[in-house]
Structures are given as structure tokens and as C-alpha cells.
Amino acid sequence: SGTPAPAAETVSAVASRVYLAVALDVPLPGLFDYSHDRPVPPGVRVRVMFGRRAMVGMVWAVRDAPGVAAERVRPIEAVLDDVPPMPADWLRLAEFAAHYYHRPLGEVLLPVLPPSLRRPGAYTGARSAGGPVCRADRRPGTSRAARKRKGGADAGAVDAAAGENAAACPAPDPARDGEGPVLTAAQACALEGLQDLLAAGSGVALLHGVTGSGKTELYLRLARRVRAAGRQVLLLVPEINLTPQLEHSVRARLGDRLAVIHSRLSEGDRLRAWLRASRGQADILLGTRLALFTPLPRLGLIVVDEEHDASYKQQDGLRYSARDLAVWRGHDLKIPVVLGSATPSLETWRHAQEGGYRLLSLPERAQAQPLPEIRLVDTRRARLEQGFTPQLLDALEARLAQGGQSLVFINRRGYAPVLRCASCAWVSQCRRCTAHMVLHRPGGRHVLQCHHCGDAMPVPRACPECGDPDIQPMGRGTQRVEEFLAERFPGARVLRIDADATRLKGSAEALFARAHAGEADILVGTQMVSKGHDFARLGLVGVLNADAMLFSQDFRAPERLFAQLMQVAGRAGRRQGGAEVMVQTDYPDQAVYQALLRHDYQRFAAHCLEERRDLGLPPFSSQALLTAQADRVRDALDFLEAARARARALPEAAGVRVHDPVPLRIVRVARVERAQLLFESDGRGALHRLLRALLPGLDELARGVVQHWGIEIDPQEI
Numbered sequence: 001s002g003t004p005a006p007a008a009e010t011v012s013a014v015a016s017r018v019y020l021a022v023a024l025d026v027p028l029p030g031l032f033d034y035s036h037d038r039p040v041p042p043g044v045r046v047r048v049m050f051g052r053r054a055m056v057g058m059v060w061a062v063r064d065a066p067g068v069a070a071e072r073v074r075p076i077e078a079v080l081d082d083v084p085p086m087p088a089d090w091l092r093l094a095e096f097a098a099h100y101y102h103r104p105l106g107e108v109l110l111p112v113l114p115p116s117l118r119r120p121g122a123y124t125g126a127r128s129a130g131g132p133v134c135r136a137d138r139r140p141g142t143s144r145a146a147r148k149r150k151g152g153a154d155a156g157a158v159d160a161a162a163g164e165n166a167a168a169c170p171a172p173d174p175a176r177d178g179e180g181p182v183l184t185a186a187q188a189c190a191l192e193g194l195q196d197l198l199a200a201g202s203g204v205a206l207l208h209g210v211t212g213s214g215k216t217e218l219y220l221r222l223a224r225r226v227r228a229a230g231r232q233v234l235l236l237v238p239e240i241n242l243t244p245q246l247e248h249s250v251r252a253r254l255g256d257r258l259a260v261i262h263s264r265l266s267e268g269d270r271l272r273a274w275l276r277a278s279r280g281q282a283d284i285l286l287g288t289r290l291a292l293f294t295p296l297p298r299l300g301l302i303v304v305d306e307e308h309d310a311s312y313k314q315q316d317g318l319r320y321s322a323r324d325l326a327v328w329r330g331h332d333l334k335i336p337v338v339l340g341s342a343t344p345s346l347e348t349w350r351h352a353q354e355g356g357y358r359l360l361s362l363p364e365r366a367q368a369q370p371l372p373e374i375r376l377v378d379t380r381r382a383r384l385e386q387g388f389t390p391q392l393l394d395a396l397e398a399r400l401a402q403g404g405q406s407l408v409f410i411n412r413r414g415y416a417p418v419l420r421c422a423s424c425a426w427v428s429q430c431r432r433c434t435a436h437m438v439l440h441r442p443g444g445r446h447v448l449q450c451h452h453c454g455d456a457m458p459v460p461r462a463c464p465e466c467g468d469p470d471i472q473p474m475g476r477g478t479q480r481v482e483e484f485l486a487e488r489f490p491g492a493r494v495l496r497i498d499a500d501a502t503r504l505k506g507s508a509e510a511l512f513a514r515a516h517a518g519e520a521d522i523l524v525g526t527q528m529v530s531k532g533h534d535f536a537r538l539g540l541v542g543v544l545n546a547d548a549m550l551f552s553q554d555f556r557a558p559e560r561l562f563a564q565l566m567q568v569a570g571r572a573g574r575r576q577g578g579a580e581v582m583v584q585t586d587y588p589d590q591a592v593y594q595a596l597l598r599h600d601y602q603r604f605a606a607h608c609l610e611e612r613r614d615l616g617l618p619p620f621s622s623q624a625l626l627t628a629q630a631d632r633v634r635d636a637l638d639f640l641e642a643a644r645a646r647a648r649a650l651p652e653a654a655g656v657r658v659h660d661p662v663p664l665r666i667v668r669v670a671r672v673e674r675a676q677l678l679f680e681s682d683g684r685g686a687l688h689r690l691l692r693a694l695l696p697g698l699d700e701l702a703r704g705v706v707q708h709w710g711i712e713i714d715p716q717e718i
């Protein structure tokens, strides 16, 4: 299928060797020299021996001479020409990411590829058979396509995948496939602004719209336009598994020249989607953060929905922000980028306030449903029954009587966060972590589980310290709330949706389907239910335990709490009026709750930005976090102390604040102790210059002292 070999095989092969700088995914800086009998263009995968291991690497450059003695340079084993060379703009993106996040190129170029393209021997293009062959069609996930198809992928699978996608969803409905509903005035106005952006060819827009204001509708219209102009659209979402409705509407409106990429796809499905997008066979690529690194030859628009969502930040390996890289990619390609949110991140909001991003607002819901009424229920003097105020219980009762649906939101899974002895000081502590073991009651069995290291153990019959059999669960999580509500409202159908209830394949879809079909009167859920779902009959949302997030050390905690509460409140009353949200709190006067009452993001953002400006925190400064792990936290702190001393001695330290090293709040996880050191500067430049001077020497400082160290740029959790 037209995959060009990187270099034509000729009879008169050049006798001299060519040296290639190859990127490998190994924890060593720099590129590696290999030789070949002819040049291989950058962006081509090659199979090489690294030590005794066969690995897939990527050619970065052709060199006249190797960096080591020529006789030590090994030849490459094979040129993998099953896919075309990675395009120049993709290589630029990866190079920028490696540079910005201070990682070796190989740790970017290879991990972002579909797994089958980075294992030696996993994939051979098999072009003659009419399609690629993936030898290891592993399927860890539960994609629709994966469940429909029996057996592994075979030749021609790319073409088959297109047909399959079409069969899995209803065909586009001609009645809806036009331009969709008549736009509201606000939508029309915002669309005009977005079209200006398209016409201008580049720029970033922030689409700030309350939940249900019709942001998705605008993405779809823009996407149609961009596609009609022969270009591709990249639509990024925080989590696809939780928002099947979005995938449905994208398919219904934009048809099946759509590819979907997320981490729960099987390897084969992920490869097929990646190939369709990178060959330009798909016009729309819908995906989670990892989709950002897909080559798209005709890319004309990037949309980042729910741009504030923490899921855009990768939390291990290359700790990149897909939102930030999306903005960079758009800028590099001179194409527009649209960031959408009801509660934009303060970084984005500041850009919009200062004019760097174009601000477009949708202040009202599209279907003329008023936003739900939000009430703060003061818990300070309330007589609580299992954590519920009488007001919330009455409201639940009233909704039940009307046949409406309610949601009780509590961001804590399990039965109770800790087990405690009534007569001594014993609490259920994890042996491996500085954290409590959480009581779980899966199907009536009791077990203690650590949410940090995964360790589990049976519940002791009596206190391990004093032998008192009276050990009690303290506090509550979703399971206990579910149990209590089922007892309190015997006629009600209570359905719990959290990470435990949805662990099995396909169970999330099944639970959400039951909730949507109205087979539940009271939903009990974590933040999992707050994302993107449109429950038709949901009229009441009760929020328990919101205060837990209020006094976290992390300066972003109020911002996150506000976003989460706005999001969960946004689930209510999307189809009919009269919806209410009740937030139980001990601190009703806090700014975050007062702003929430009024659905007033702008005021809250202004308040937070003012605070951050006073304290010199992001977005008014740039941060980087150096973390260290050791057997004992003392060693981690010593290493960070030495790093700090070294940093301060460098001329590049001017203008950079280097804080004191501190242990992490949960200092020990799985017997490893952790500490961190924060760097902060008003401008990005100074911070990065210091890191570039400091980091190369840290391996030497770390040797024999810490197990591991790492740097995180723009950390989201401090």
C-alpha cells in the first residue's frame, strides 16, 4: 500500500559505511552509533543489537564519522520499512518534548509509538498481502471492536477495521448529519470567533462554556469544516472509556473516517487506528493524551476538551502535559488549537485574560435548562446519620417519591478509610507505606487494602496490639455509603460506580448503561461519574466529604475542588429543570464554596490568581520538581541537599529559587522513601538553563546514595 522503502536497493551499493545516530529507549543519555551500507533517513525504525539484546531504535541523524572508534560501531540488523519514516513535524514535536522535559530523545521517540512498533519482530508491514500483520495481537482492553471480533488480526486488517468501526455504531443519521441543531445566540457568536481562528490559520482559543452549553456541538461543526477543507482533526479528551456518548456523537455526525486511540485498546486495534490516522485514511482522530503523538499528515485543527483535566498529565516516564504539547504542536504547524472547559486551568485562563488566547464564552446551557441550584449544607451543628445531614436525606427521599434519580458523590472508594481499635491507639497501617490500609467489603467479605502499594490482608478478629475485639471502621467510602442508603431506603435501587465496581472488563459500560436506562434510583460514585455523563433523570446531587480536599498542602487543591464540584453539579438537570445540588461542608464561607454557589468561575479564578500572584506561584512562575527515592528518606534528603548546594553554586542559579528538600507527604510507598526539591523562577528560561547545567551531573551525586531520581517540569502535584 505505497509504503516507500527509505532507500532504494541498488546493485552498485556504496562500499563505504554510513554512520547512523540511533535513539534507543534505554536509561542512558545521548544517541548511539551504528553503521549501515547506505544512508537511512531520520525517523526510520531500525533493529539493532544493544549489548546482547535486540531492540528497536529510531534513526535520528546520519553522521560522517562515529563518536567512538569506528571498529567498535556495530552494523544495524535491519531497516524496518514497514511504515514510512516518521514525518519531520512529528520528529520536531518529539525533539521539543525531549528538550523541554529534559529527557533523552530515545525515551520520547520510542515509548510514544504503538507497542507493536517498538518490539523487535512484532510487526511486519506485509504489504504484499494488502495490510499489516501484527504478530502479537494482545488485547488487554475491552474495546468494542475487540469484543466483536474473534481471533487475532490478520492481513488486510486495516481495511477491515474501517468496516468494523462502521458496523459497531449506528450509521450516520442523515437527518442529524447536516449541521445539527440550530445554534443558540452564544454558540453562534462563539462559532464565529472560532471560524476567524480557522480563517487566520493559527492561534489558540479558549472556549469557556458551562456544562451542557454546547461546546461539543461547536467542536463537531468546526471539525466538519476542517475536514471539508481536506484537513485532519485531532480531538483530545481526558478519558474515553468514561465518555462513550461523545464517541457516539462524533461518529454519528462525522461518519466513520474516524480513528480512536486510548490506552485500553488491544495492541492490534491501537496499531490499526494509528496507521489509519498516520496514513491519512482517517480524518478525525479521537483520543486520550497518548494520541497527541500520532503522526497526522494533513492536521488542520487540534481540540482539547476539558483542558483543565489532570488526565492530560502523564504521571510516569516522560511526564508530559498533552495539553501543553498540543498548543506547541499547533503553533509549530501554524494551525488553530481550541481548548474547551467549564473550569479552565488557571494557566489557560491567564493567557485568555492577557490576550494570548482568544476567549469565547458560553455562559448558559444550550437547551435552556437553568443550571442546577447549588446549596451549601452546614454540617457544623448538624445531627449526622452516617455522614448525611437530615436535609440531604429528606431531599433524597423526595426525589425517590417523584421517581427521579439522585447521585451521592464521595471521592473515596472502599468501605472505610481506616480501621481502629476502640481501647488502644492501634489503626490499620500498611507495613510497607506511611498510609492507612483501607477497609473493603467486596461482596460482604472484609479485607484491608493499601491504595498505594496494593498490599492486602484479612481483617484481624481482634486488635493486634491489645486483643480487644472491638475494632471499628472510621469514616466512610462509597461501599459504606451504598450499604447505608440501601438500608435507609429499602425500596430504592442503589448503584455504586467507582474504580472497584468497574474493574472487570466491560463492567463500566454495563454500569453506566444501567444508570442511563433508569435502572437506578440512587447512584453512589466517585469522580468517575462526574465526567461527561448525561443522565437523563438526574435531579439531585449530594456531595459528601468535599472538605477533605480543601486543606491539602497542594496549592492547586482549591482549583481542583472547584472544577470537580462544578463538574459533578453539571451532571444534574441536563434534561429538565428543578435540579439541585447539596454540598455538605463545615466551611461554607470558604471562597471556593461561595463561588460555587453562584456558578461563578470568573470570580473564583480572579481570587485564585490574585493569591498566586502574591505568592509567586504558577502561572506567575515556572516550577520543576526534583524527586529522589531511597531506602531511607535521610539518604533521599541528603542527595537533594547536595543537589541544591551544587545548583546554588552555578552561575545559572541567578533568578531561580531553590527551596528546601522535603519528604513527600506519604513518605514511604512499598518500602521506598521519597523526598523532593522544588525549583521555581519567574521566567521559564532561567529555570531551564539551570536544569540544563545541573542535571547532567546528578547521576554521579546519586550513585550509591539513592535508588532513583527524576525531574518533573510543570508538576501538577506538589
Ligand code: ADP
Pocket: 181, 182, 183, 184, 187, 209, 210, 211, 212, 213, 214, 215, 216, 217, 218, 366, 367
Ligand atoms: P458541553 O459539551 O458544553 O457540555 P454539549 O455539546 O454536550 O455541551 O451539549 C449539551 C446538550 O445540549 C447536548 O444534549 C446537545 O445535543 C444539546 N445541544 C447543544 N447545542 C444545542 C442547540 N443549539 N440546540 C439544542 N440543543 C443543543
Ligand code: ZN
Pocket: 421, 422, 423, 424, 425, 426, 463, 464, 465, 466, 467, 468
Ligand atoms: Zn487495641
Ligand code: ZN
Pocket: 430, 431, 432, 433, 435, 450, 451, 452, 453, 454, 455, 669, 670
Ligand atoms: Zn502500602
